[in-house]
Amino acid sequence: MQIADLGDIRLHYRIDGTPKGAPVVFSNSLGTDLRLWDQVIPLLPPSLKYIRYDRRGHGLSDTPPAPYSMGQLIRDTERLLDHLGVTDCLFVGLSIGGMIAQGLAVKRPDLIRAMVLSNTAAKIATPDIWRDRIATVETHGIEPLADPVMERWFSPDFRKTPALTAWRHMLTRTPAAGYAGCCAAIAGTDFYTTTATLRLPTLGIGGDHDGSTPPDLMRETLALIPGARFELLRGTGHLPCVEAPEAYAALLTDFLRSTGHITP
Numbered sequence: 304m305q306i307a308d309l310g311d312i313r314l315h316y317r318i319d320g321t322p323k324g325a326p327v328v329f330s331n332s333l334g335t336d337l338r339l340w341d342q343v344i345p346l347l348p349p350s351l352k353y354i355r356y357d358r359r360g361h362g363l364s365d366t367p368p369a370p371y372s373m374g375q376l377i378r379d380t381e382r383l384l385d386h387l388g389v390t391d392c393l394f395v396g397l398s399i400g401g402m403i404a405q406g407l408a409v410k411r412p413d414l415i416r417a418m419v420l421s422n423t424a425a426k427i428a429t430p431d432i433w434r435d436r437i438a439t440v441e442t443h444g445i446e447p448l449a450d451p452v453m454e455r456w457f458s459p460d461f462r463k464t465p466a467l468t469a470w471r472h473m474l475t476r477t478p479a480a481g482y483a484g485c486c487a488a489i490a491g492t493d494f495y496t497t498t499a500t501l502r503l504p505t506l507g508i509g510g511d512h513d514g515s516t517p518p519d520l521m522r523e524t525l526a527l528i529p530g531a532r533f534e535l536l537r538g539t540g541h542l543p544c545v546e547a548p549e550a551y552a553a554l555l556t557d558f559l560r561s562t563g564h565i566t567p
């Protein structure tokens with residue numbers, strides 16, 4: 304558990320694996336912190352270096368007043384990777400983390416050699432939907448959103464398990480300004496034009512119960528990137544790394560092999 308002081312923001316990050324290994328960077332979704340990847344990272348090859356962080360307004364990172372812009376979120380990630388001396392990573396971004404992946408890959412191709420776009424899109428929902436969510440959070444906090452969010456995050460089977468409570472707590476304990484700030488960043492993001500310029504190995508991972516970024520929306524985004532592959536993890540929702548960590552880790556491991564991050 305470490306804090307990077309980047310000047311106007313302090314970000315919490317964690318490194319696992321082999322310090323000198325090829326870097327793999329994880330960027331998580333709205334209303335989650337870096338524990339999102341707890342079940343996946345131990346299943347990945349130990350020879351690599353795994354870096355994850357809490358985006359501003361989440362986890363143990365600073366929470367500046369809302370709103371945030373996607374440009375700020377991308378810049379935070381860029382500065383963190385520069386601070387850690389990371390180049391040529393495999394970047395795994397889930398949902399808003401996948402938007403950061405797309406924007407950072409356009410801005411700093413030296414940082415990202417390949418990317419995994421998990422449960423994300425070039426544009427997610429509509430500005431009106433995000434404005435309504437921001438208004439609810441500003442007036443009543445995150446609690447009124449929690450049950451519908453759980454329905455988008457998880458399959459009906461997973462929602463019957465005791466683990467649901469912990470994930471619901473993670474969401475409702477996110478600072479309201481952090482959540483609303485990131486909603487504003489998503490509302491202002493449409494990467495259809497810039498993502499179409501990307502030329503790097505890309506794997507898409509989706510879930511057939513994903514109510515936030517359904518498979519067809521994901522396919523539309525991946526079709527912008529020549530050669531991008533899409534894998535559907537059946538029986539999972541918006542967070543397949545939680546519902547199917549073994550299958551998720553297997554997809555990442557195969558992709559890492561195909562991109563040369565690990566040798567067969």
Ligand SMILES: O=C(O)CCC(=O)CC(=O)O
Pocket residue numbers: 331332333334397398399400427452455456489514515541
């Ligand atoms: O998960 C994200 O990063 C944004 C997409 C979303 O709206 C997830 C949710 O339904 O809460």
